[in-house]
Amino acid sequence: MINFVSMYLNKLTLLNFKNYASAELDLSPAINCFVGDNGAGKTNLLEAVYYLSYCKSCFNIPDQQNIRQDDHFFMIDGVFNIRDEEEKIVCGVQEGRKKKFSRNKKEYQRLSDHIGLIPVVLSTPSDTQLIHDGSEERRRLVNTLISTHDRSYLQKLIDYNKALEQRNRLLKTFAEQNYWDEPSLEMWDEALYKNAMPIFEARKNLLEKLIPDFQEYYNYISGNQEEVSLQYKSDLFDGNLADLLKQNRKPDQLARYTTKGIHRDDLVFMIGNRNVKKTASQGQQKTYLVSLKFAQFDLIKKTMNKKPLLLLDDVFDKLDASRVERIISLVAGDSFGQIFITDANKVRIDKVLEKVTLDFRIFSVANGQISPVE
Numbered sequence: 001m002i003n004f005v006s007m008y009l010n011k012l013t014l015l016n017f018k019n020y021a022s023a024e025l026d027l028s029p030a031i032n033c034f035v036g037d038n039g040a041g042k043t044n045l046l047e048a049v050y051y052l053s054y055c056k057s058c059f060n061i062p063d064q065q066n067i068r069q070d071d072h073f074f075m076i077d078g079v080f081n082i083r084d085e086e087e088k089i090v091c092g093v094q095e096g097r098k099k100k101f102s103r104n105k106k107e108y109q110r111l112s113d114h115i116g117l118i119p120v121v122l123s124t125p126s127d128t129q130l131i132h133d134g135s136e137e138r139r140r141l142v143n144t145l146i147s148t149h150d151r152s153y154l155q156k157l158i159d160y161n162k163a164l165e166q167r168n169r170l171l172k173t174f175a176e177q178n179y180w181d182e183p184s185l186e187m188w189d190e191a192l193y194k195n196a197m198p199i200f201e202a203r204k205n206l207l208e209k210l211i212p213d214f215q216e217y218y219n220y221i222s223g224n225q226e227e228v229s230l231q232y233k234s235d236l237f238d239g240n241l242a243d244l245l246k247q248n249r250k251p252d253q254l255a256r257y258t259t260k261g262i263h264r265d266d267l268v269f270m271i272g273n274r275n276v277k278k279t280a281s282q283g284q285q286k287t288y289l290v291s292l293k294f295a296q297f298d299l300i301k302k303t304m305n306k307k308p309l310l311l312l313d314d315v316f317d318k319l320d321a322s323r324v325e326r327i328i329s330l331v332a333g334d335s336f337g338q339i340f341i342t343d344a345n346k347v348r349i350d351k352v353l354e355k356v357t358l359d360f361r362i363f364s365v366a367n368g369q370i371s372p373v374e
């Protein structure tokens, strides 16, 4: 049996963070539920926990915008229990100053040194962007997942993107000035295909691990109602990039950009033989995305030997009662660690928790005030 590193957030203190002037929470090591009306500040609490893990907002909101309106700084203070030791993580942002991030009062010189200490997985309604937005969103997910355990991956991606930018610039110049210079193009080809192959292999490996777990979760949550698939699409399945670039000189010349490569990679989300984006119901889309997050959770758990904190924002909305029940039976089992759940529907949360045997705490959230529900 694997012994995962024990890890949970014991106490969370906020000062001037979003709609919280000040708040202090003593948390359960198992399940924590935040209930309250729309706009009360439930998601803001999950965002604060996310900050303590990734040193930034989960919604790409600039730090300064998270300072409470009319205030000049915010502070998020988390007391964790990691391997039975107390660890204090503090994030402070002051207007016009560099963000400060510390562990046990020692300030980090590089925020990247902190990433990985406390992994979290967040499921939020805005995950639907993965389905509805362009392929860049889906590549970002894959890149984030790989870079959590492969530090060299991001550098290869940066090098690839730099070469791609230069090559595209060259193709544009050729077209505008009506000439063609094969050797200077070949120089960038080499930088592209050298980096493309390991990136392609890393993505292929990741998806080979992720897809079976994802399908298993989807089947379980949906009660085996639908068959799902997730497919990795890449030009590199058609041959190596060196050959593809050579074969596509003419299309590149006409398009004025590089038409083949891993910058075009995508994930195809299907239920049965239908594309999720076009035909899946909101509940099916939700099930798809939540299953993907759970598979992501398993992957991080296996690679880092830690159970990430699981943040479930409004996860039950749009799901029928049996799907809700199966999700809760999953997260309240042994496989998961500390969980944070938000819901605007208190009745649903009470019902969901009826069968839970783990320790849980419910907090009522209203206008940036939090109170434990006895």
Ligand SMILES: Nc1ncnc2c1ncn2[C@@H]1O[C@H](COP(=O)(O)OP(=O)(O)OP(=O)(O)O)[C@@H](O)[C@H]1O
Pocket (backbone or CB within 6 Å): 017, 018, 019, 020, 036, 037, 038, 039, 040, 041, 042, 043, 044, 045, 065, 066, 067, 068, 069, 314, 342, 344
């Ligand atoms: N910098 C800020 N200063 C003050 N208030 C802010 C700031 N940023 C966001 N808010 C407020 O936080 C509230 C949104 O909180 P949050 O998204 O956590 O709500 P919620 O309880 O999750 O709602 P829902 O159920 O609709 O998802 C809004 O009222 C918003 O105005």
